[in-house]
């Protein structure tokens with residue numbers, strides 16, 4: 186019996202998941218389907234960043250932008266097309282429709298249907314073993330922190346008094362940006378720069394360091410050249426030093442002493458982990474500016490508490506959040522040992538051309554393997570499908586050690602799809618011969634991957650004097 190005046194009895198599930206984004210939803214669904222009792226706590230929208238302010242709206246906007254751009258290269262195909270008239274409100278309606286079509290999969294109704302108790306509130310720890318949310322105390326056997334990340338707002342003087350956009354607002358603007366200034370040339374900055382340029386905006390991107398700094402510089406240069414050819418101004422080594430409101434718009438003073446005016450400012454300067462509301466001190470969960478600290482098994486300094494996805498400061502991708510969720514389930518439900526740092530994770534920047542990477546870049550692989558590394562490559566300029574599509578910029582570059590691929594960079598048409606073959610090859614530890622020996626349909630873009638792998642054997646076969654002698658001898662035996 187409850188004491189008069191006390192709150193409802195504590196919930197005592199097997200698992201309490203905090204955050205209903207990519208990581209939290211995957212853990213909650215998996216645990217519930219395997220028979221565990223689960224409480225899922227979400228303070229904002231179900232689906233998290235990816236569905237509401239990230240992957241889904243950005244890819245939907247890029248898809249609209251690609252169509253808007255179709256006229257630009259049409260003459261090369263013998264077509265005359267007029268530039269499109271962009272209906273900003275209708276483009277945003279398209280983005281909202283795509284979100285709405287995917288949303289049921291992440292919805293409260295679906296999770297309740299799976300048997301999950303969903304609480305819509307911000308969760309905070311009140312002890313190492315308890316969380317409070319929605320007026321309930323939750324004393325779970327295990328907790329999963331999957332609270333994601335938010336746009337980092339750099340300490341640029343004037344920014345706090347100047348209106349600016351982030352990924353949380355850019356997909357819902359009242360009016361189309363006419364002159365957009367983007368701070369940061371990471372994946373968010375460049376995807377948004379190309380989308381808005383193609384939809385009619387003048388776009389300037391300011392990047393304090395190098396654009397797409399995590400990627401192979403040669404591949405990044407192909408993307409930058411394409412964006413610049415479309416009229417996106419990208420300034421590397423130039424920081425936004427100060428910003429101010431100017432009329433109805435903004436002005437940015439650059440580190441090299443210029444002033445750039447725009448109607449809108451997008452801050453895409455990295456991410457910061459969502460830990461502020463969690464009261465982590467009460468749980469004994471250690472964190473720093475990168476996020477909640479975890480060991481190889483994704484456990485925090487409190488052994489009952491896991492931290493997954495963007496909040497733990499690892500690679501910030503939806504598929505990585507999903508992968509970590511699978512590992513945490515194995516550990517939390519089946520007590521199996523897991524090592525989160527074992528896999529090679531692919532990533533893609535969805536500009537056109539796309540840039541895809543798995544495993545180490547050439548520079549990273551050289552540093553790790555020195556003379557044992559072979560770098561193999563095939564250019565899309567020699568790929569007949571890419572030529573037919575008039576999309577022949579870019580290349581496949583394969584980093585291999587002892588006949589096995591360890592890393593691959595692809596920049597070019599549909600690079601994000603093409604990296605799938607190499608994801609299999611690397612995760613299954615296949616030899617290059619497995620890819621080189623494929624008979625692929627002609628003409629397909631994937632043949633560039635086969636050619637890159639075949640380059641490993643071409644040098645041995647065609648440059649080998651013993652093979653030449655053997656062939657001549659056999660020919661004489663006739």
Ligand SMILES: Cc1cc2nc3c(=O)[nH]c(=O)nc-3n(C[C@H](O)[C@H](O)[C@H](O)COP(=O)(O)OP(=O)(O)OC[C@H]3O[C@@H](n4cnc5c(N)ncnc54)[C@H](O)[C@@H]3O)c2cc1C
Nearest residue numbers: 204206207208228233234239308332333494495501502503
């Ligand atoms: C513009 C943009 C484009 C992107 N594009 C891609 C892409 O194409 N491909 C890709 O792989 N990745 C992409 N990403 C990254 C991807 O969105 C993230 O890596 C992914 O969403 C991380 O999932 P998560 O579960 O860790 O966090 P989130 O999806 O952010 O979910 C965290 C949830 O926790 C909730 N929460 C936070 N604190 C609390 C609390 N105290 N109590 C209760 N709930 C709380 C939040 O409201 C949120 O719903 C993109 C990101 C952005 C910003």
Ligand SMILES: NC(=O)c1ccc[n+]([C@@H]2O[C@H](COP(=O)([O-])OP(=O)(O)OC[C@H]3O[C@@H](n4cnc5c(N)ncnc54)[C@H](O)[C@@H]3O)[C@@H](O)[C@H]2O)c1
Nearest residue numbers: 369371372373374391392393424425453454455501533534
């Ligand atoms: N396609 C995808 O998978 C995809 C797309 C978008 C985002 N994401 C994820 O989200 C993460 C965050 O993306 P992001 O693009 O915001 O971050 P990022 O860290 O990749 O890039 C931010 C850039 O902003 C620059 N910057 C910071 N302050 C500046 C200043 N004052 N002036 C000029 N430049 C400045 C930094 O030098 C950096 O290059 C990515 O790392 C990625 O994991 C993934």
